[in-house]
Amino acid sequence: MPTLTGTLSYIKNFIQDRDVAAITPSSSFLVERVCKWIDFSESATIVEYGPGNGVFGEYILDHMTDDSTLILIEGNGDFVDDLEEKTADDPRVVVVEGLAQNVKDILAEQGIDEVGYILSGIPFSFLDDEEQEALLERTHDVLADDGKFLVYQNYNHLEEPLRQHFSEVTKEREFRNIPPTMRAYEACK
Ligand SMILES: C[S@@+](CC[C@H](N)C(=O)[O-])C[C@H]1O[C@@H](n2cnc3c(N)ncnc32)[C@H](O)[C@@H]1O
Numbered sequence: 001m002p003t004l005t006g007t008l009s010y011i012k013n014f015i016q017d018r019d020v021a022a023i024t025p026s027s028s029f030l031v032e033r034v035c036k037w038i039d040f041s042e043s044a045t046i047v048e049y050g051p052g053n054g055v056f057g058e059y060i061l062d063h064m065t066d067d068s069t070l071i072l073i074e075g076n077g078d079f080v081d082d083l084e085e086k087t088a089d090d091p092r093v094v095v096v097e098g099l100a101q102n103v104k105d106i107l108a109e110q111g112i113d114e115v116g117y118i119l120s121g122i123p124f125s126f127l128d129d130e131e132q133e134a135l136l137e138r139t140h141d142v143l144a145d146d147g148k149f150l151v152y153q154n155y156n157h158l159e160e161p162l163r164q165h166f167s168e169v170t171k172e173r174e175f176r177n178i179p180p181t182m183r184a185y186e187a188c189k
Pocket of ligand 1 (some may be wrong): 019020022024025049052054055056073075079098099101121122
């Protein structure tokens with residue numbers, strides 16, 4: 001279950017910033033359901049769009065190899081401060097205050113041209129069709145040929161666009177989460 005401090009920081013940021021789009025972090029059940037699609041035995045560059053207070057990041061850092069890299073791209077300044085504090089001692093992590101839409105420039109600044117995995121819980125439904133399309137295209141472009149886009153969303157609106165951009169898409173439901181309407185997708189390039 002999410003901690004009380006985690007939930008309180010979500011509620012505060014949710015009130016001030018519509019893009020936060022949740023009143024509590026994802027459950028450990030959802031985190032495990034999504035992260036089982038990552039091969040942690042291999043060195044990898046992993047990007048997360050919208051890490052919030054870092055529940056996915058914490059799990060990924062516990063499992064990824066010492067020579068892997070985790071790039072956290074978060075639009076909310078309060079969450080960025082929190083993530084920087086939590087990961088300050090881990091040289092495998094790069095925290096970026098910015099938008100997922102700028103993923104190409106953000107990776108170029110890090111000298112990275114392709115990555116193995118991109119996770120995302122940002123509210124795609126807040127983007128108009130053109131913005132969604134552009135973000136899916138950019139995401140597809142920066143993934144390696146065997147890369148995966150791992151997405152979780154409240155509703156099923158992303159399934160069709162994912163199927164149009166990616167060669168293979170697996171969908172699962174996770175009810176043990178707030179809200180209990182979560183869909184998780186493994187989209188392979
Ligand atoms: C629903 S919360 C999910 C947070 C966390 N990943 C979790 O599962 O608990 C969405 C997060 O995405 C961030 N966000 C929303 N739109 C974004 C964007 N375009 N680029 C980067 N972060 C964004 C919000 O600030 C928030 O932290």
